[in-house]
Amino acid sequence: MTPFTVRAPASSANLGPGFDSLGLSVPLFTTLRVTKQDVTEVVPLGAELEGTPADESNYVYRAMLLAARRVGRELPPARVEIETEVPLARGLGSSAAALVAGIVAGNELLGRPLDDEAVLDVAAREEGHPDNVAPALFGGIVVATLDRLGTHYVRLEPPAHLGVTVLIPDFELSTSKARAVLPKEYSRADAVHALSHAALLAAALSQERLDLLRHAMQDYIHQIWRAPLVPGLSDILEEAHRHGALGAALSGAGPTVLCFHDAREDTGRLHAYLRGVMRKNGLTGRVEDFPIDTGGTVVSRVQDAASPSSPGASRAPERR
Structure with a gap:
């Protein structure tokens, strides 16, 4: 062979x-x-x-x-x-x-x-x-x-001009630890919120509605519970759109944070913001832009x- x-x-x-x-x-x-x-x-x-x-x-x-x-x-x-x-x-x-x-x-x-x-x-x-x-x-x-x-x-297929910016902290976070903090049960309101936003996110990505990503990426199922494990995550989820992000989310179980951006626009302001969040929380790491493979x-x-x-x-x- x-x-x-x-x-x-x-x-x-x-x-x-x-x-x-x-x-x-x-x-x-x-x-x-x-x-x-x-x-x-x-x-x-x-x-x-x-x-x-x-x-x-x-x-x-x-x-x-x-x-x-x-x-x-x-x-x-x-x-x-x-x-x-x-x-x-x-x-x-x-x-x-x-x-x-x-x-x-x-x-x-x-x-x-x-x-x-x-x-x-x-x-x-x-x-x-x-x-x-x-x-x-x-x-x-x-x-x-x-x-x-x-x-x-x-x-x-990824929407045209959709890129990702990732903040990759230098510390590790095991998936088992990140899953251990999740509740065993959720309210009906949280379930409806998750279903509706996941559906909106899939629809927005399929229809290239980049304007909807910030709203569609809201989550109450795992990110709010994992936020204490990732210093600065809550700030990024709330504020990244003010610094050039189309939307933000915890990447998998973390601690990496992903932000969508418009690849036609400069991401310098977003990078500066993310590095500032790391400094504020005493973290080191790197910020990088990628296309979607x-x-x-x-x-x-x-x-x-x-x-x-x-x-x-x-x-x-x-x-x-």
Whole structure:
């Protein structure tokens, strides 16, 4: 089998009211380089993955095994090199990118017995919700649900000129800690608020109604409960629109905060505001602008140099 590379993007989930059901893809990537061989090797590379397991207990390799388990086959041995640009435990879907990349790599080693919908279902059931894994797999903006019948999704092309600004603090926040602060029950009023705003947000994104994002992204389901864990979050949710943001939300479980912006406009004022919030709260971190990634997970192969249709060692990217 020709060696191949799998590249899966980061993701930002929830976007306010779309709890466990709405997310988008961000162009920071987890990359696997896979070479079939006689024995299995797992090789984490780079400072971000320092200390992660260099054996078959690695999360990426366990994700590869999920594909084999789904089809009832043994996974062929391979060398798997892992690198990531996605900061860990920051609310940018690092585990989802690793999970999706691993499942896709395992599926590739097995000869692609799983289609994209099956890959998504395996990932969503392992993660417990589809809001990060769906955009990591398909790119763009994805609305998805998980139930006993399967994983169901609609992928949206990002509105023209919609960009994201992320404030990534230097401290980590585990998803388990962020989920532990959520109440076990909600009032009918909070449920209606969540349903109506999630529906408005999905409609606004699909219709490119950027003027509605600030209103649609209001949330009472998780952000108000997680705000004490992320200093400055409440201020950003209330005030970012006054500094150039189209809307703001906690990214996933946090502590990263995402702001939408109009990519045709300068974001200097928004950056200055976000850095000011960090200083006010004694935090360090970085503020960056990104387009919304639309490629999702991509598999690339090094083509046979002897092939007349592929001179040299050119890469042939394959969209999932």
